[in-house]
Amino acid sequence: MATRKGLGIGSMYYGIGYGFSRADIGSAEIEMAEDGTTTVYSGACDMGQGVMTVVTQVAAEELGIEPDQIRVVAADTGSTPDAGPTSGSRATFVQGVAVQNAAQELRGQILDMASRMLECPKENLHVRRGEVCETGTDRPLVSVGKVAHQLHFHGRRAAAWGWHDNTTQDVDPETSQGDAYATYGWATQLAEVEVDTETGRIRLTKLVSATDAGKAINPVAVEGQIEGGATMGLGYALYEQHILENGVPRTASLAFYLVPTSMDVPDIECEIVEVPDPRGPFGAKGVAEPATIPTTPAILNAIYDAIGIRITETPITPERVFFAIQEARARGEFEED
Amino acid sequence: MSEDTSPETTGAYHWIGKNVTKPDALEKALGATEYVGDMVVPGMLHAKILWAGAPHGVIRNIDTKDAARVPGVAAVLTASDVPGTNRYGLAVPDQRALADDKVRSAGDALALVAAEDEEAAEEAVAKIKVDLEPLRPILTYEDALDPMAPAIHEGGNVFQHTTVRKGDLEKGIEESDVIVENAYHTHRMDHVPMEPEAGLAYVDPSGVLNILVGTQYPYRDRRQIAPALDLAMNKVRVIQAPIGGGFGRKDDITAEIHVGLLALKTRRPVRLVYTREESLIANTKRHPMAMNFRTGARKDGLLTFLDGDIYGDTGAGVSLGAYVIKKAGIHATGPYDVPNIRVDTYTLYTNNLVSGAMRGFGVMQAAVAHESQMDQLAHRLGMSPLEFRIKNCLKPGLASSTGQLMNEGCGIEATLQRIKDYMSAHDLRFNRPHA
Numbered sequence: 001m002a003t004r005k006g007l008g009i010g011s012m013y014y015g016i017g018y019g020f021s022r023a024d025i026g027s028a029e030i031e032m033a034e035d036g037t038t039t040v041y042s043g044a045c046d047m048g049q050g051v052m053t054v055v056t057q058v059a060a061e062e063l064g065i066e067p068d069q070i071r072v073v074a075a076d077t078g079s080t081p082d083a084g085p086t087s088g089s090r091a092t093f094v095q096g097v098a099v100q101n102a103a104q105e106l107r108g109q110i111l112d113m114a115s116r117m118l119e120c121p122k123e124n125l126h127v128r129r130g131e132v133c134e135t136g137t138d139r140p141l142v143s144v145g146k147v148a149h150q151l152h153f154h155g156r157r158a159a160a161w162g163w164h165d166n167t168t169q170d171v172d173p174e175t176s177q178g179d180a181y182a183t184y185g186w187a188t189q190l191a192e193v194e195v196d197t198e199t200g201r202i203r204l205t206k207l208v209s210a211t212d213a214g215k216a217i218n219p220v221a222v223e224g225q226i227e228g229g230a231t232m233g234l235g236y237a238l239y240e241q242h243i244l245e246n247g248v249p250r251t252a253s254l255a256f257y258l259v260p261t262s263m264d265v266p267d268i269e270c271e272i273v274e275v276p277d278p279r280g281p282f283g284a285k286g287v288a289e290p291a292t293i294p295t296t297p298a299i300l301n302a303i304y305d306a307i308g309i310r311i312t313e314t315p316i317t318p319e320r321v322f323f324a325i326q327e328a329r330a331r332g333e334f335e336e337d
Numbered sequence: 338m339s340e341d342t343s344p345e346t347t348g349a350y351h352w353i354g355k356n357v358t359k360p361d362a363l364e365k366a367l368g369a370t371e372y373v374g375d376m377v378v379p380g381m382l383h384a385k386i387l388w389a390g391a392p393h394g395v396i397r398n399i400d401t402k403d404a405a406r407v408p409g410v411a412a413v414l415t416a417s418d419v420p421g422t423n424r425y426g427l428a429v430p431d432q433r434a435l436a437d438d439k440v441r442s443a444g445d446a447l448a449l450v451a452a453e454d455e456e457a458a459e460e461a462v463a464k465i466k467v468d469l470e471p472l473r474p475i476l477t478y479e480d481a482l483d484p485m486a487p488a489i490h491e492g493g494n495v496f497q498h499t500t501v502r503k504g505d506l507e508k509g510i511e512e513s514d515v516i517v518e519n520a521y522h523t524h525r526m527d528h529v530p531m532e533p534e535a536g537l538a539y540v541d542p543s544g545v546l547n548i549l550v551g552t553q554y555p556y557r558d559r560r561q562i563a564p565a566l567d568l569a570m571n572k573v574r575v576i577q578a579p580i581g582g583g584f585g586r587k588d589d590i591t592a593e594i595h596v597g598l599l600a601l602k603t604r605r606p607v608r609l610v611y612t613r614e615e616s617l618i619a620n621t622k623r624h625p626m627a628m629n630f631r632t633g634a635r636k637d638g639l640l641t642f643l644d645g646d647i648y649g650d651t652g653a654g655v656s657l658g659a660y661v662i663k664k665a666g667i668h669a670t671g672p673y674d675v676p677n678i679r680v681d682t683y684t685l686y687t688n689n690l691v692s693g694a695m696r697g698f699g700v701m702q703a704a705v706a707h708e709s710q711m712d713q714l715a716h717r718l719g720m721s722p723l724e725f726r727i728k729n730c731l732k733p734g735l736a737s738s739t740g741q742l743m744n745e746g747c748g749i750e751a752t753l754q755r756i757k758d759y760m761s762a763h764d765l766r767f768n769r770p771h772a
Contacts (some may be wrong), residue, residue, distance in 0.1 A: 007767050009756060010708045011726055013672035013737075013749060014700050020660055045553050045577045046361075047584075053359045060352040067357050075577035077555045078547075085554035087588050087694055128351075176501040176667050176680075177740040184737075186672060186748035188726075188756050190765075210755035212748030220356040232584070232696060235526075242525040242622055247392025247474045247688045248443050252617040259529050271755045277746035282353045285746070293697050297708030301722065304712060305768045313522040314705060 002197045002337060005205070006306025010297030011188040015181030016286050017090040021170040024090065024182075026098030027081040027163040030059060030106050034152050036130055036145030038063065038070045040102075043083025044095040045075040049288060050221035051091040055099040057217050058281050062103035063110075064127030065144060081161070089185055089286030092217065094166045096281030102162025109158060114147045166279075183277050185290035186212040189230065191298035192266075195306045197337075200322030204234055204264070204299060210271040211291050215283035223270040226291045230268050233295020235260045241315045308335050361579070373535035373549055373578045374610040381537075382411050382451040384599050384609035385458035387465050388618055389436060389445040392476070392653075392688035393489075394469040396436060399448055403464040409457035411603045413465070414449045419598060421567030425590045427557075431490050432654040432691070434565055434594040440469060441489055442653035444619040444690045451599040451607050474688040478627055478648045481685035489653060489686045496651065497659045497684040499666050501738055509642025509677030513633030515717040521630065521706040525650075526623035528695055532581020533616035536592030537608045538600035546573050546597050551580035553587045565594050566601065573597075585694030586621045589656055621656050621693030624649045626665065626702040632710040638720055640729045642677040643670050643738075647703070649692070651684050656693030659684050665699030670738040671707035672749040673729040678738055716770045723760070723767075727753050 018024040029041040040059050046052040052072045060067045073079055083095050107127060114132040115122040124135050131140035132147060151158040171178035192206035209226045216222045239258040243250045251257040276283030296314060304310050309324050328334035364370050401413040416423055416437035423437060424430035436445040448465050452458035473487060480486050481494040488494055510516070536550040546568060552558050555575035563570040575593065592609045599607040611619070627648040633641040647665050651658030666682035695701070715725035730749045736742050760766070 007760075007765060008712070009722055009726070010704060011672055011711075011730070011749060011753065012700060012704045012708075013668065013731070014698075015664065015668070018660075020663065022660070043556065045555070045580070045583075047553065047580055048361075048365075048582060050359050052361070053357055056360070057352040057355065057357050061350055064351075067352060072360070075552075075555050076574070077559050078574040078576065082556040085557060085588055086583075087553055087585055088698065171667065171739050174500060174502065176499065176663075176738070177503065179741045180667055180737070180739045181741075183746050184672075186752050188749070188752040190756050190759065192765075208756060208759050210752040210759070212752055214746065214748075215353065217353050218357060219354065221359070229696070236623075236701065240526050240529070242527050242617065242690070244443075244476075244525065244689055247476055248390065249618050249690065252614045254529075254613055257527060257529070257617060269759070271752075271759065273748055273751045273755050275746060275748035275751050279746070282350070289697050289700070293701050293704050294708070296701070297704050300705065300709055301712045308769070310519075310709065310713065312519055312709065314524050 003194045004197060004306040005192065005194050006302040008191050008298045008301025008305050009188055010294035010301060012290060012293040014089065014185040014290050014293060016093050016183050016185050017088050017166050017181055019168050019181045024084060024094060024166040025163065026083045026095035028083065028099045028102045029081060029159060029161050030102040031157060031159040032106060032144065032148040034145060034149040036065065036069060036143060036148060038065060040070060040072045040099060041080045042072055042074050042095060042099060043080040044091045045086040047086055049225060050218060051086065051095060053221060054092050054096060054217050058096050058099045059103045062100055063107050065130045069130065089288045093280045093285045094164055096284060097164040098162050100281045101164060102160045105160035105162060109151060109160065110144055110147050113151050114142060117142060117147065117150060183279055183285055185285055185287060187290040187294050189294035189298040191302045193299055193302040193306060195303055197307060197325055200318035200325060202238055202303060202316055202321060204266050206266050208269040208271060209291060210273050211287050212273040212275050213287050214277040214280050214285035215274055216272050217282065217284050219272060222272055222287055225287045226270045227268045229291025230295050231260055231265050233292045234265065237296040237299040237314065238316055370579045372532055372581060373537050373551060376537050378606045381606040381608055382453065382603060383455045383458050384596060384607050385450045385462045386446050386595065387448040387462045389440040389447055390443050391440060391469060392443050392474040393472040394440045395472060396438065396440060397468040397470055400466040401448060404450060404461040407457055407461040407464060409453035410450060410461045412451045412599055413461060414598060414602060421565045423565060425561045425565050425594065426654055427589060427657045428655040428659045442688055442690055449595055449599055451603055476687055476689060478650065478685060481687050489688060494686040495683055496655055496686055499663045499682045501666050501678055501680040503738060503740065504677035506642055506644060506677050506679045509633060512635060513641045514636040515714060516631060516633045517710050517713040517717065518631040519709065521628040521709065523626045523702045523705055525625045527617055528584040528586045530582030530584055533611040533613055534591035534620060535610040536596040537606065538596035539606035540600055540604060544572060546601060548593050548597055549576050549578040550593050551587055552577050553583045558590065558593050561590050562593050562597055566597055584696045588694045589621055591620055621691050623695040624651060624658060624661055624692040624702065628706040630706045630710050632714060634714045634718060638718055638725055638728050640673055640675050643675050643680065645669050645680045647682040649684055650687050650689055652687055652689045652691040654691040656691050658692055661694065661699040665703040667739050668700045668703045669707060671704065671711065672731050674731055674735045675738060719770050721767060723753060723757055
C-alpha cells in the first residue's frame with residue numbers, strides 16, 4: 001500500500017442568524033415560585049445541542065440562583081412565547097439575550113421587594129446562591145424564595161418577560177451591499193489525511209478545529225458542537241452522497257447512503273477560541289454551523305498537499321481520486337514515489 | 338470609587354463558562370427518552386404515506402377504493418380531502434401537502450392512510466392506484482436555465498437571481514499578478530438525523546388540534562398548518578417533542594400537516610413515523626451547487642478580485658433555497674478582504690428532491706470553492722496557505738463582501754493564529770509549497 005500524508009486548512013465566516021429582513025427574534029418568560037424555584041418559558045427548540053442548558057446558565061447567572069433551581073419549559077405554542085427557529089446558529093446568540101433580559105427584569109423585581117422588606121437601599125443588595133445579600137460583605141439577609149413569596153402575596157407574579165430583536169435589514173437588491181448580519185461566526189480547521197495512491201482511498205487521520213465561540217457558556221456543549229460538526233463535515237467530504245437517477249433516489253437506504261461511523265472519525269482536537277462579541281449573551285455567539293463548514297475544504301486542501309492533485313468535485317470518493325491520479329499520470333504530471 | 342469587581346471585568350462568573358450537565362443527558366444516555374415513535378395513546382391510529390416515486394407527471398386519477406376496503410383502515414385521503422390551501426413553503430407556498438395537479442418530485446406525497454396498525458396502513462398504501470401521465474423531468478442546471486424548458490411552477494424555473502457588486506472588477510483583474518479559475522461541483526446530502534420525521538396529532542375536547550412533532554420552530558409550523566387545513570391559528574397547538582436531531586430539515590413542515598389532517602378527519606389520535614428510507618426520499622436535502630470562481634492576487638500576497646457564478650438546485654420547492662443560495666453568494670469571498678467583486682447566484686427549480694436548510698446553509702458549498710481558490714493562489718505565490726490567509730483575513734476596520742465594517746467581534750485571525758500555534762507546538766508542516 002502506497003500512502004502519502006498531507007495537511008490542509010479550511011477557514012470560513014458565517015453570518016449568524018437570518019439576515020435578509022427576516023424576523024430574527026427571541027423571547028422568554030421567567031417566573032419564580034414562592035420557594036425560589038424558577039421556570040423559564042423559552043420558545044427556543046433544543047435540538048440536543050443544549051440551548052435549554054445555555055438559557056438555564058444565563059438565567060442562573062443573572063438571578064444569582066443555582067441551575068438546579070431552574071426548570072425550562074420549551075418550544076410549545078400553548079405555553080411558551082415565540083422565540084424564532086433554532087437554526088442559523090442563532091439560538092444562543094438571540095434567545096440567550098432574551099432570557100438575559102427577562103432574568104434581569106425579574107432580578108430587579110426581587111431587589112425592589114427585598115429593599116422594601118429589609119428597609120435597605122436596593123443599591124446595597126445583590127443576589128448570590130439564592131440569597132439576597134448585603135453588597136460588600138456578601139452577608140445573606142433573606143432568601144429569594146421569601147422575597148418571591150412576598151411578591152405573590154402582593155398579587156404580583158414574580159415573573160418577567162424578555163425579548164430580543166436581532167433582525168437585520170436586507171442587503172441592496174442590485175449590489176448586495178449592506179450590514180447583512182448582526183454578527184459572524186469564525187472558524188479554521190486543520191486536517192491531516194492519508195491518501196492511498198493505489199486505490200484512491202482517503203483517510204482523515206487528525207482534525208484540529210479552532211472555532212470562535214465568543215464566550216463558551218458551556219464548554220463541553222461547545223465541544224459537542226465542534227466534534228459533531230467536524231464529523232458531519234467529514235461525511236460531506238468523503239461519504240454522504242444522495243444519488244438521483246432521472247430524479248429517482250438510488251441511495252434511499254443507509255446500505256447505500258454512507259454515513260461516517262466511529263471507525264472513520266479520528267481524534268478531533270477542540271480549540272475553543274473566545275473573541276467576545278458585545279451583542280451576544282456574555283459575549284457568546286453560535287458555533288453550530290461554523291463547526292462543520294471548514295472540514296471539507298480542509299480535507300480537499302490536505303489531499304492536494306499530499307499528492308499535488310486538486311479535486312474540485314465532492315464527495316471525494318476513492319474512484320474520483322483514483323481516476324484523478326490516473327489522469328495526472330497520463331499527463332506525466334503525477335509525482336511518483 | 339471602589340474597584341470594579343463586576344464579572345464582566347473580572348470574568349468571575351458563577352455559571353457562565355461552567356460545564357453544567359444538560360438536564361436531558363442522563364435519560365437520553367439510558368435510552369429512556371420518549372420520542373414520538375415511542376409514544377402510544379389510547380385509540381391511536383398509524384399513518385402511512387404513498388410517495389410519488391417519479392419526478393414529473395400530470396395526475397390523471399388516484400383510485401383509493403380498494404385501499405379503503407382493507408380491514409382496519411380508518412381513512413384514505415388525497416388532495417381533494419384537504420379542507421384548506423393544501424400549500425406550504427418557507428419562502429413561498431409552492432409545496433403541496435398532497436400533490437393535486439402534478440407530481441413535481443419523487444418525494445411528493447400523493448395519498449395518506451390511517452389504520453389500526455402499520456401493517457394495514459402499508460397494505461392499503463400498496464392498493465392505491467395512480468394514473469400518472471409522465472412529463473419530461475427538468476433535472477440539470479442547464480435544463481433549468483433553458484427558457485424553452487417546461488416550467489415546473491408558474492413563473493419559470495429560475496426562481497431567483499442575486500448579484501454581489503463591489504469595487505471595480507476590471508481594475509482588480511488588471512492589478513492581479515496571479516489568477517486562478519476553476520469550476521466546483523458539490524453534491525446532494527441528506528441530514529440523516531438519528532430520529533427520522535415523526536408526528537403525533539389529536540383533537541382535544543376543546544376542539545384544538547394538538548401536534549407533537551420533532552420540529553425546529555413550533556410557531557412557524559402553526560402559521561403553516563392553519564391555512565393548509567383551514568383552521569384558525571388559535572385552534573392549532575404545536576409542541577416540540579424530544580427530537581433526535583434536525584440539522585435544518587425540521588425547519589420545514591415534515592409530518593405536521595399529514596398527521597393533523599388525518600386526526601381531523603378520523604377524530605382519533607394519529608401517529609406517523611417515517612422509515613429511514615422514507616426520510617431519505619422525502620423532505621429537504623442539501624443543495625447541490627455548481628460554482629465557477631475566478632480569483633486574483635498580487636505578488637505581495639493581497640487578494641485583488643473575485644468573479645464568480647453560483648448555481649443552486651433547489652429541487653421542486655424553494656423551501657429556504659432562495660436564502661441558502663443568496664447566502665452562498667455573499668459568503669463567496671470567504672472571511673477575507675476582497676476589494677473587487679462580481680458574484681451572481683441562481684436559485685433553480687428542478688424535478689429533483691427539494692433542497693432546503695442544512696447545517697452550513699450555502700456557506701458549506703461556497704467554502705469548498707473559496708478555500709480551494711485560496712490554497713491555489715497561495716501555492717502560485719509560493720506562500721504558506723496559513724500565512725496567505727492571515728495576510729488577507731478580515732480584521733476590525735476592514736469590510737466584508739457586503740461592505741459591512743468588521744468590529745471587535747471579528748475572530749478569524751484568532752482562529753488562524755490558534756492553528757498556527759498548534760502546528761508549531763506539534764511540529765506540523767505543510768508539504769507545499771515546496772521550499
